Amino acid sequence: MTKSILITGGARSGKSALAERMTLTLGEPAVYIATAEAFDDEMAARIALHRSRRGPEWRTVAAPLDLAGALRDSDGGAPRLVDCLTLWLSNLMLADRDWEAAVADLCALIPQLTAPVVFVTNEVGSGIVPDNALARAYRDAAGLTNQRMAVACDDLWLCVAGYPMKVK
Amino acid sequence: MTKSILITGGARSGKSALAERMTLTLGEPAVYIATAEAFDDEMAARIALHRSRRGPEWRTVAAPLDLAGALRDSDGGAPRLVDCLTLWLSNLMLADRDWEAAVADLCALIPQLTAPVVFVTNEVGSGIVPDNALARAYRDAAGLTNQRMAVACDDLWLCVAGYPMKVK
Amino acid sequence: MTKSILITGGARSGKSALAERMTLTLGEPAVYIATAEAFDDEMAARIALHRSRRGPEWRTVAAPLDLAGALRDSDGGAPRLVDCLTLWLSNLMLADRDWEAAVADLCALIPQLTAPVVFVTNEVGSGIVPDNALARAYRDAAGLTNQRMAVACDDLWLCVAGYPMKVK
Numbered sequence: 001m002t003k004s005i006l007i008t009g010g011a012r013s014g015k016s017a018l019a020e021r022m023t024l025t026l027g028e029p030a031v032y033i034a035t036a037e038a039f040d041d042e043m044a045a046r047i048a049l050h051r052s053r054r055g056p057e058w059r060t061v062a063a064p065l066d067l068a069g070a071l072r073d074s075d076g077g078a079p080r081l082v083d084c085l086t087l088w089l090s091n092l093m094l095a096d097r098d099w100e101a102a103v104a105d106l107c108a109l110i111p112q113l114t115a116p117v118v119f120v121t122n123e124v125g126s127g128i129v130p131d132n133a134l135a136r137a138y139r140d141a142a143g144l145t146n147q148r149m150a151v152a153c154d155d156l157w158l159c160v161a162g163y164p165m166k167v168k
Numbered sequence: 169m170t171k172s173i174l175i176t177g178g179a180r181s182g183k184s185a186l187a188e189r190m191t192l193t194l195g196e197p198a199v200y201i202a203t204a205e206a207f208d209d210e211m212a213a214r215i216a217l218h219r220s221r222r223g224p225e226w227r228t229v230a231a232p233l234d235l236a237g238a239l240r241d242s243d244g245g246a247p248r249l250v251d252c253l254t255l256w257l258s259n260l261m262l263a264d265r266d267w268e269a270a271v272a273d274l275c276a277l278i279p280q281l282t283a284p285v286v287f288v289t290n291e292v293g294s295g296i297v298p299d300n301a302l303a304r305a306y307r308d309a310a311g312l313t314n315q316r317m318a319v320a321c322d323d324l325w326l327c328v329a330g331y332p333m334k335v336k
Numbered sequence: 337m338t339k340s341i342l343i344t345g346g347a348r349s350g351k352s353a354l355a356e357r358m359t360l361t362l363g364e365p366a367v368y369i370a371t372a373e374a375f376d377d378e379m380a381a382r383i384a385l386h387r388s389r390r391g392p393e394w395r396t397v398a399a400p401l402d403l404a405g406a407l408r409d410s411d412g413g414a415p416r417l418v419d420c421l422t423l424w425l426s427n428l429m430l431a432d433r434d435w436e437a438a439v440a441d442l443c444a445l446i447p448q449l450t451a452p453v454v455f456v457t458n459e460v461g462s463g464i465v466p467d468n469a470l471a472r473a474y475r476d477a478a479g480l481t482n483q484r485m486a487v488a489c490d491d492l493w494l495c496v497a498g499y500p501m502k503v504k
Contacts, residue, residue: 012461128303311348
């Protein structure tokens with residue numbers, strides 16, 4: 001069975017850079033599966049920053065919604081980095097998709113993959129309870145997604161200030 | 169002396185399910201001490217979900233305010249799970265009780281108990297500083313409660329995506 | 337080379353008390369480098385609380401902006417505790433200083449110091465994405481500062497409910 005890794009942590013905790021290093025230890029070249037869409041200038045700037053940091057050893061694939069499809073299509077060779085699950089979840093919810101079914105499908109796919117995969121996700125539940133119901137629903141969905149993905153993946157790391165702590 | 173365990177973590181990090189498993193390893197049947205009150209539909213749904221997950225090996229006791237009393241009354245046999253301390257703290261603050269005295273009483277009680285107890289609490293201080301003073305006061309109170317409970321309990325675990333990390 | 341330690345954690349997670357204990361194990365008396373300014377009553381109360389907890393083995397120096405200067409001026413003997421970096425960052429941003437240059441200068445200074453130093457910082461990125469752009473910018477800056485300081489320091493600890501977890 002191939003290796004699957006989940007990396008979680010707060011915003012700007014260095015998860016992406018850590019995940020890139022981990023992915024490249026699993027093989028080169030590697031595939032970067034981006035779930036981000038450049039809705040606004042702030043997001044476009046963040047995407048550009050991430051892309052500029054990655055070198056020519058990366059091929060980029062966009063998968064804002066059909067993450068399982070992108071993993072199947074890119075399977076069989078190079079390691080993949082999915083960055084990130086919480087943005088994918090947000091895309092699914094905004095598009096009014098059944099995110100719980102999508103997460104279940106993704107978790108069922110992981111043990112069938114033959115090439116390694118590293119997933120980046122976010123901790124969003126360690127602040128004060130949000131005022132609005134939508135933010136609370138998103139927070140709940142992100143937490144449940146993280147729990148299910150942690151069961152499905154071989155390894156789980158918590159990233160703190162750029163350094164990894166092994167959880168599972 | 170009996171075993172006392174504190175489990176902390178973000179919202180939807182899988183703390184309750186982890187705490188239920190830990191409690192049942194300490195003995196069966198077990199007592200579930202619920203601090204939640206069903207103020208609204210969202211909370212009622214969350215309580216029903218938690219209850220449906222627990223099986224017939226659990227007896228449920230409600231203790232929105234008098235947690236020390238519920239621990240004394242249920243002492244002597246089965247292990248207890250208290251879920252959760254931050255909700256209890258919120259109940260105390262809303263009822264205008266002296267929460268610092270209540271926390272001090274609880275911490276003093278723990279070493280006198282004869283049956284094991286597992287406490288669930290929440291990390292609420294790892295987001296941006298809240299705008300309003302009430303949320304900041306609650307955040308401070310929750311953090312101080314966690315610190316005092318961590319000293320009073322034998323073990324401290326941080327729950328990340330459903331998996332435990334030993335802290336103390 | 338001298339010892340440099342970075343301690344991170346949520347608000348009210350017991351970081352300051354932990355950092356004080358760690359600093360005193362490195363030598364006594366010690367220097368407390370405070371980045372806080374008493375802008376309002378809430379902050380003044382917090383500063384007074386922190387100061388009252390520290391005993392006569394501490395000498396206090398204020399450094400709301402020129403942290404590198406305070407470290408250079410106090411170098412050569414007693415260990416220093418800097419509490420905290422996120423407040424310093426906030427002071428720099430409010431004063432419209434180039435915080436990235438200031439962080440780079442600080443990181444470059446650390447290996448040149450001869451007396452030990454313990455830095456306290458905050459985790460602010462594990463809640464829901466803030467509504468306003470200023471809070472997001474601050475969250476990003478704090479996360480990047482933590483990453484850079486974690487590289488520059490010898491040791492990195494995550495404080496959970498008053499107890500330390502070794503990260504680096």
